[in-house]
Amino acid sequence: MGIPSNQAANACMFTTYGLFLVFGLVVAWKFSNKKEFLASIRSQPAIPLAFNFVASCM
Structure with a gap:
């Protein structure tokens, strides 16, 4: 196994971001x-x- 190309790494990363976004929106909508x-x-x-607020800025 080698190091994936930049395009493959970006595809995996943005697909994962998209799945987490969709999952978060579905859960927020269901339990709102x-x-x-x-x-x-x-x-x-x-x-x-x-x-x-002060602690969250630190």
């Missing part, structure tokens, strides 16, 4: 629930939420 999403608005205090 607008009632729970809207109920979570303003459920966290401001300080922990701000710390969360």
Whole structure:
């Protein structure tokens, strides 16, 4: 077995990306629930939420 060409490596990589994208969209569509999403608005205090944003930027 040798090293695959650039075209073969790109084909494998982008095919995998596409499959993960489709899988993620199907799962998100199947388990979406607008009632729970809207109920979570303003459920966290401001300080922990701000710390969360700071930590995600680090």
